[in-house]
Amino acid sequence: MKKHNFYAGPSILSQYAIDNTIEAIRDFDNMGLSILEISHRSKQFQAVMDKAQALFKELLDIPEGYEVLFLGGGASTQFAMVPYNLLKTKAAYLDTGTWAHKAIKEAKLFGEVNVVASSEQDNYVYYPTKFEVPTDVDYLHITTNNTVYGTELRRDLDVPVRMVADMSSDIFTRPIDVSKYDLIYGGAQKNLAPAGVTFVIVKVDALGKVDRAIPTMLNYETHVKKGSMFNTPPVLPIYTALKTLEWYKELGGVKALQQIDEEKARVLYDAIDNSRMFVGTVNPDSRSIMNVCFVMKPEYKELEQEFIDFAGTKGIMGIKGHRSVGGFRASLYNALPLDSVKVLTAAMKEFENNH
Numbered sequence: 423m424k425k426h427n428f429y430a431g432p433s434i435l436s437q438y439a440i441d442n443t444i445e446a447i448r449d450f451d452n453m454g455l456s457i458l459e460i461s462h463r464s465k466q467f468q469a470v471m472d473k474a475q476a477l478f479k480e481l482l483d484i485p486e487g488y489e490v491l492f493l494g495g496g497a498s499t500q501f502a503m504v505p506y507n508l509l510k511t512k513a514a515y516l517d518t519g520t521w522a523h524k525a526i527k528e529a530k531l532f533g534e535v536n537v538v539a540s541s542e543q544d545n546y547v548y549y550p551t552k553f554e555v556p557t558d559v560d561y562l563h564i565t566t567n568n569t570v571y572g573t574e575l576r577r578d579l580d581v582p583v584r585m586v587a588d589m590s591s592d593i594f595t596r597p598i599d600v601s602k603y604d605l606i607y608g609g610a611q612k613n614l615a616p617a618g619v620t621f622v623i624v625k626v627d628a629l630g631k632v633d634r635a636i637p638t639m640l641n642y643e644t645h646v647k648k649g650s651m652f653n654t655p656p657v658l659p660i661y662t663a664l665k666t667l668e669w670y671k672e673l674g675g676v677k678a679l680q681q682i683d684e685e686k687a688r689v690l691y692d693a694i695d696n697s698r699m700f701v702g703t704v705n706p707d708s709r710s711i712m713n714v715c716f717v718m719k720p721e722y723k724e725l726e727q728e729f730i731d732f733a734g735t736k737g738i739m740g741i742k743g744h745r746s747v748g749g750f751r752a753s754l755y756n757a758l759p760l761d762s763v764k765v766l767t768a769a770m771k772e773f774e775n776n777h
């Protein structure tokens with residue numbers, strides 16, 4: 423049976439990326455060797471790294487003066503690396519959910535943290551947009567898409583300070599004005615590659631301004647200088663990332679992806695809004711187009727597990743909500759076809775008719 427992959431991360435990849443990765447594991451670049459067993463310093467892999475960085479810059483229209491890094495450690499390591507490298511005395515953070523919360527915890531190890539707004543008291547059902555940012559902070563840290571609760575900021579804020587953004591789960595879903603940011607990072611396992619590689623877009627000028635000593639591997643300058651080759655980079659995930667980027671370019675780039683993504687989200691949110699049984703959990707003006715969170719209305723609450731099982735019989739995978747929210751979460755990452763969303767909405771309708 424055809425499977426429809428709604429997992430939140432690691433998550434669906436394009437068939438193009440998977441097929442090419444399989445081929446590179448068998449025989450990489452006609453070397454007669456697997457990509458798994460060759461030097462990362464071979465000219466063949468260096469070409470992969472160079473192309474991936476160049477295509478990343480091209481697709482996001484990244485201005486001069488920025489570098490794209492591919493590191494290990496996940497987005498969670500960035501929670502500490504960002505303040506380690508950029509926080510001199512004080513930083514502002516926006517608390518929009520689980521991941522933002524973790525970023526704040528790490529930043530407090532390095533200086534004063536000013537949480538400019540939080541939607542925690544309302545269980546993160548909206549994305550706070552009304553707040554003041556003090557002008558004396560080193561940066562404002564935001565998490566553009568709240569993967570767990572399903573809220574998203576779909577624009578670049580106008581604030582009087584430089585921004586740093588965790589874009590783990592909504593990178594490549596809209597054009598970004600990168601010039602407003604000193605740094606953008608994310609784990610690649612949501613919209614780019616298998617787990618194991620973390621992307622960082624960094625303004626080179628923003629580095630080297632803190633007084634503290636930074637361990638070599640945690641210093642962005644190390645990786646800028648060495649082109650993400652100071653140590654062995656996550657070779658295979660970087661290869662898959664390159665294939666995903668090629669596929670994005672073929673589809674028409676981020677503007678085309680934005681249209682496709684918005685259409686997919688519209689189809690699902692319409693089904694939820696027109697349902698007798700299901701209801702969305704976040705405020706409509708904060709809805710994520712990547713992670714759609716919904717539950718059953720109180721009178722049907724006990725049917726939630728039954729729906730997950732029913733959906734499973736239709737090949738629908740990974741819609742169980744995060745343990746901190748419950749209900750359902752359907753992740754609509756770039757590689758998920760519109761057809762899969764239609765299979766889900768048809769299953770919702772059928773289940774509703776049966777009850």
Ligand SMILES: *Cc1c(COP(=O)(O)O)cnc(C)c1O
Binds near residue numbers: 496565589
């Ligand atoms: C998944 C996720 C993370 C954590 O990523 P890891 O690579 O597992 O450390 C951080 N931030 C956001 C927004 C995420 O969705």
